[in-house]
Amino acid sequence: MASIFSYSNPPIQLDNVIEDLDAVVGLLERNAPYTPLGGWFRPDHDGQDATSPMWFQKTWMGAEVDVEGSELFVGHERVQEAVRQFYGAEVVVPHTLFVNLMAAIPECGPVHTDNPLFRGRDRMNTPMLLLRTMFWSRLFDEWATKQATSIWWMNDVEGGGIAYWPEGPEKPPQRHVGAMANTSLVGDNHGMFHQVEPVGPFLDEPLLVSTAAELAPASDGSGDWVVMDRGVEAYRAPLDKIRVSVLWKSHVFSTEEERRRVENDTLSFDDVARIFNEDLAKHGKDFRFDISRVDDPDFIAELRNIYPEPVPIGTRTSVFDVYS
Numbered sequence: 001m002a003s004i005f006s007y008s009n010p011p012i013q014l015d016n017v018i019e020d021l022d023a024v025v026g027l028l029e030r031n032a033p034y035t036p037l038g039g040w041f042r043p044d045h046d047g048q049d050a051t052s053p054m055w056f057q058k059t060w061m062g063a064e065v066d067v068e069g070s071e072l073f074v075g076h077e078r079v080q081e082a083v084r085q086f087y088g089a090e091v092v093v094p095h096t097l098f099v100n101l102m103a104a105i106p107e108c109g110p111v112h113t114d115n116p117l118f119r120g121r122d123r124m125n126t127p128m129l130l131l132r133t134m135f136w137s138r139l140f141d142e143w144a145t146k147q148a149t150s151i152w153w154m155n156d157v158e159g160g161g162i163a164y165w166p167e168g169p170e171k172p173p174q175r176h177v178g179a180m181a182n183t184s185l186v187g188d189n190h191g192m193f194h195q196v197e198p199v200g201p202f203l204d205e206p207l208l209v210s211t212a213a214e215l216a217p218a219s220d221g222s223g224d225w226v227v228m229d230r231g232v233e234a235y236r237a238p239l240d241k242i243r244v245s246v247l248w249k250s251h252v253f254s255t256e257e258e259r260r261r262v263e264n265d266t267l268s269f270d271d272v273a274r275i276f277n278e279d280l281a282k283h284g285k286d287f288r289f290d291i292s293r294v295d296d297p298d299f300i301a302e303l304r305n306i307y308p309e310p311v312p313i314g315t316r317t318s319v320f321d322v323y324s
């Protein structure tokens with residue numbers, strides 16, 4: 001069921017984004033420790049085995065979190081201006097900030113678009129794979145809340161580039177790689193595929209940790225950061241050898257009037273079922289959307305077969321495919 005698809009513009013690169021880098025180090029230190037990435041694409045990984053790459057994450061601003069000092073990123077004027085320019089929009093409402101710390105990951109992250117958000121349907125009330133299927137069906141675009149993303153990199157490390165697909169999944173990716181310290185890419189990571197590249201140092205043996213591992217500054221005054229995993233020191237490096245990136249997200253509205261106008265136009269599960277079923281009938285499919293089965297993986301898999309998510313050209317193997 002191909003539909004006409006318009007892809008995002010290339011992201012806007014900003015340089016010398018953060019003036020006070022010491023303030024960022026302070027934020028990092030105050031909010032330690034950091035724990036391995038979970039997430040919707042590794043639902044089965046909550047065990048104690050050492051199966052996680054050293055990819056640590058923490059939310060600094062979100063629905064129930066707002067750490068002291070995060071305003072440095074959240075209210076960043078040039079980032080917000082870049083978003084207004086990118087979307088030709090007036091209203092930018094930052095809502096999420098999180099930090100990634102990575103080291104010694106010899107494979108890429110998963111290629112993906114960021115999880116979609118619809119008015120009335122989000123990850124709090126709707127399974128993530130259903131939200132993604134809704135997105136790729138393109139049937140719910142008028143309820144999608146436009147999202148802007150800024151990714152900021154603190155330092156340069158071995159590897160650590162990012163590939164992105166501004167011309168869509170059928171064209172080869174572009175890359176931001178090399179001199180990335182204190183740059184940001186601002187754009188639409190919900191519409192544009194992207195993939196984090198391997199992060200050094202590249203060790204002879206892959207170093208994996210359990211989900212109980214924690215990354216924090218060493219308490220011995222060395223200035224190093226240390227990964228402790230089940231009571232054992234698994235890794236140690238100075239902060240400038242650990243890849244630090246900060247992800248910022250905002251809602252975007254053309255105007256304040258538009259924001260208010262659409263606010264109460266929300267999608268119920270009944271709406272979702274009706275819209276899918278009209279489209280399925282139109283295309284002669286026997287399959288029907290069944291609200292009682294939204295938590296059934298077989299049902300969602302069948303729906304995803306009908307409305308598939310593309311795999312972009314030039315996709316590289318993900319660290320989670322390698323070790324899962």
Ligand SMILES: [Fe+2]
Pocket residue numbers: 112113114189194
């Ligand atoms: Fe992403």
